[in-house]
Amino acid sequence: MAFSAIDTIIDFLEPVNLSLLNNDEDYNSKQLGSAADIYTSNFPDVDAADLIIVGCSEARGAGVPKRDDDGINAVRAHFYNLYHWHAEVKIADIGNVKSGASLEDTYAALQQILSELSALNKKVVIIGGSHDIMMAQYDVFDAQQKLVEAVCIDAILDMNVDSRMPAENFLMQMFTKEPNYLKHYNHIGFQSYFVHPSMLETIDKLRFDCYRVGIVKEHIETMEPVVRNADIIGFDITAIQHSHAPANRITPNGFNGEEACLLMQYAGMSSIAGSIGIYGYNYRQDISDLTAKQISHMLWYLMDGIQKGKNEAPLEQREYFNEFRLMFADFETMFLQSKKTQRWWMQLPDKTFVACSGKDYATALNNDIPERWLRAAERL
Template identity: 45%
Template sequence: MHDLESFLSHLHFKDLIRSGAYKPLQMANTITALRNGNFDFEQADIILLGCGERRGGTFASSYSDAPNAIRSAFYELYNWYPNIEIADLGNLVEGASIADTKAALRIVLDTLYTAGKIVILLGGSQDLTLQQYEIFKQHQETVDAAVIDSLIDLEDEEACSDTSFLMEMLTSHPNYIRNYSHIGFQSYYTNPKMLETLDKLRFDFFRLGTVRADMDEMEPVLRSCSLLSIDINAIRRSDAPFNPKASPNGFFGDEMCQLMRYAGMSKNMRSLGIYGYNPEQDSEQQGAKLIAQMLWYFVDGYRLRSLEADLSQTDQFLMYNIHFTDNNTVFLKSKLTGRWWMQMPDQSYIPCSYNDYQHAVNNEIPERWMREQERLL
């Protein structure tokens, strides 16, 4: 294992907390601080890591205090789940160049990935998503990835930035992206050619209005993902007055919390990044509080993953044999959580929703089934 201490700030957020500032059951007193040579994270389920690197974006300064601003709000929240071990690794130190910071970040993320930990990365600009992906690539592990963002960052630029990182992530070779899902894009900000590119790659994309009309349909999408990247530009201006780049339309704060809960429920989820928060513009700390609540809901979702049975435990599922349009398949419904799975022609099961089951019952091909079949072929 690498010596992580050389990559991390020697001043941990917990070192800034005065004695008695927080109550016993608040996150500040239940999160384990990994610092001063104490990097034993064996018992941790979820690890927080800050990286304020934003030279890949268009911010006034190169390094952000966003991770500590988010911590300040998150540490105030009450921990309802003391059996879930959360550890805080502190902040990555700023490199002499953006390449130095990203190289250090890859080393730290790889160490945590190898240890089997779930990492929540507090950014920073969204081009750091590439460092999340590089870890799966280094281990030659095929991954389902998702991005929640009002924009599709597929610009064709010479240097990788927070507006072009998807180009490298989705088209580089060798590539280990099995499926990519873009959640909440806004059509009037999106070049139609970008959607054509995603469609040719057999990737999925969901308009903001479509997602908001039926939020539950995003649960199966996030259930299959191992990597999730969130740009706070996805939040509408009324709920993100701290973000000068916010659109009048977007997700409400509670909707972002719902998506985070779905992400926490996923047994596949290994890497989560939250990007684009600018504390300099957040005079009332509303942005930090919103992101903190999103993190709380991720933990709330995480507790539910332990309640879900493995698909091999057939007695924990209701089985429905369905015939539709010359296809015979099986739908499974969990007795514990009510979630659905759908069998593909290769006998594998993929996450699905009740709506998919309803389409099959009505002799219609569920779109999720059709898209997955295209990828299998």
């Protein structure tokens, strides 16, 4: 990384106090704490990193006025105690974002950090405060005037226009900001009893997609191409069952711990997802650090996905893909199947490819239009 780029972001960051995480005890050679390049005094070599961790405890958007890094420290403590099974995945922990004088100042600082790391084509995971911090992820693309595809994994649609708290209405800002660069939005895991029917009508009119938690749990593998297509991902711990994430006081229902880890593995496998935020963790509401442990396991599976994704070839290297050309409903298109990972892509009318599933190919083979293809074509 160029020194100028380090100078650009280091002023926004505070180093990690490692003694708070390991009680001044050394990690053994097989633990993640020994393998990670952590910002304690010297800034990490982010050029060599496959995954960059940044903490951001900003929660004023959820009505919490005082900064509290205890939750981020708890997640780090449990994560760095885990064993390192992914030798090909290099981790850099660049510390915590300093709180700005205002909420917007913190957004701007995180946006600047993400912009610099995005220019280096790095995957960043934000261990965050409230979910509205995701606006900083979006603003990276807004500032560059680039189209962005977003995924939220959350029990609730944060579109409450009657609330003054950004954490409860930031999606409306993302959907209506002008000029708007939101190409597509997917919401995974909403729980119907928390969502006003008109919200879903608004989402559908925008040609965005929402997936109810029960449907996702029945066929969670169908979410892999949804996550694979996203540039930015926000995961709110309200999407996880209270029994697996006790800090979630909103609902007892949702994804179990293994399903949450699988969704994060999908995010790691994606070559597109540049920033992933894990939001909504309130350390004061946790029990025996179980939510912190759950998040640490999600980070481990994110690494697992990154290692799996390294086995995938670029779409341009067609010798690593099976090609299937076919017609459906008077449209001619092509499906690609990876010989390495068995994942699927389909071609749209503008000749670009988007991630899809084998089920989409089977639908097209029966001369029916896959719904995923139709909605993507409509957005063109």
